[in-house]
Amino acid sequence: MNMKKIVVLVSGGGTNLQALLDAQARGEIIGGEITAVVSSTPGAFALERAAKAGVEGHVINRKAYESREAFTDALLQTLEELHADLIVLAGFLYILSPAFVDRYENRIINIHPALIPSFCGDGYYGLKVHEKVLEYGVKLTGATVHFVSAEADAGPIILQKAVPVEEGDTPEILQRRVMEQAEWKLLPEAVSLFCQDRLSVEGRIVHIAEK
Numbered sequence: 001m002n003m004k005k006i007v008v009l010v011s012g013g014g015t016n017l018q019a020l021l022d023a024q025a026r027g028e029i030i031g032g033e034i035t036a037v038v039s040s041t042p043g044a045f046a047l048e049r050a051a052k053a054g055v056e057g058h059v060i061n062r063k064a065y066e067s068r069e070a071f072t073d074a075l076l077q078t079l080e081e082l083h084a085d086l087i088v089l090a091g092f093l094y095i096l097s098p099a100f101v102d103r104y105e106n107r108i109i110n111i112h113p114a115l116i117p118s119f120c121g122d123g124y125y126g127l128k129v130h131e132k133v134l135e136y137g138v139k140l141t142g143a144t145v146h147f148v149s150a151e152a153d154a155g156p157i158i159l160q161k162a163v164p165v166e167e168g169d170t171p172e173i174l175q176r177r178v179m180e181q182a183e184w185k186l187l188p189e190a191v192s193l194f195c196q197d198r199l200s201v202e203g204r205i206v207h208i209a210e211k
Contacts, residue, residue, distance in 0.1 A: 004032035004085035004195045009075075009092040010039050014046025015179060016090035016111060016187055021053045023188030032195030036082050038075070040094060058082075062094060072097040079104075086194055088187070089148065093125070098150040106156075106201050108148035109194065111187045113178050115160055116144040120153035130171040130178070139165055141174065143182035145190040147201065156206045158190045158199060 006029075008017050017037060023029055037050035040062040047057040058078055065071035071094070079087065089110040101108065112120055113129050119141070124132065133141045142162040149155035161182040165174060193199050198209040 005035045005083050006032050006086045006088060006191060006195070007036045007038060007079060007082050007084040008034060008050075008088045008090050010037060010044055010046035010090050011041050011093040012044055012046065012091050014044065014049045014090060016183060017046050018049050019184035020088065020090065020188055020191065021049060021055070023192075025053070028188055029192045030196050032086065032191065036084075038078060038082075040071075040092065046091070068094070068097055069099075072100045076100060076103060086191065088191060090187070095122075095152055096148065101148055101150045106147050109158065109187075109190055110146060110148050110153075110155070111183055111190075112144045112146065112153050113141075113175065113183060114144065115140070115142045115162065116146060116153055116157060120144075122152050124153070127171045127175060130174040133165060134169060134171060134174065141165055141178060143178055143186055145186045147206070156201050156204050158193070158206050158208075159186045161186055 010017055020034060024034055034055055036056050036058060038058045038060060039047050040060060042059050042061055050057045060074050060078060062071055087104055087108045114120055119129050119132050140162045142160060144157055145159045146157045147155040163178050163181045193208060200207045
């Protein structure tokens with residue numbers, strides 16, 4: 001089986017990128033390798049994480065492009081040059097254009113810090129998700145890894161894991177728990193399943209083949 005080339009898109013600190021790099025170092029990503037990290041922000045700490053792990057970093061500065069389409073075109077060109085087999089969004093702050101999603105259908109993976117279809121869609125990102133979870137008073141939250149579709153957080157679901165909401169939680173405490181108990185485990189697992197060709201999509205349903 002040819003090793004699949006994984007390109008991770010980032011905008012900030014890159015904690016989920018670090019979880020992927022750590023999983024790769026432990027040999028947990030089977031059939032694939034993180035070959036590049038692309039940041040929409042110059043100076044993002046995620047680029048330092050990549051360099052430390054010996055992974056090449058690229059910057060496509062969102063602010064340098066007048067429109068989402070122009071930014072998307074530049075991103076697509078870079079991904080073509082990198083021969084990306086799988087694109088992972090790890091704290092990537094921009095909604096990709098429909099053309100981008102079509103070009104890499106069922107080859108773009110995102111992680112969302114809630115149990116989709118709850119607390120997701122436009123405006124639900126970062127700490128805002130956890131603030132809304134606490135406001136609503138649910139007893140369980142968690143994380144979802146899904147394929148990316150043209151609509152925000154609406155693509156076929158690959159993996160989910162529930163995390164308890166506890167008395168006295170702040171958004172920051174809950175965010176940390178969801179990362180540690182769910183996000184950092186699910187994302188490398190989903191990437192490894194993809195690279196082993198164990199995921200197939202039928203409508204909204206993702207089937208996971210046995211080894």
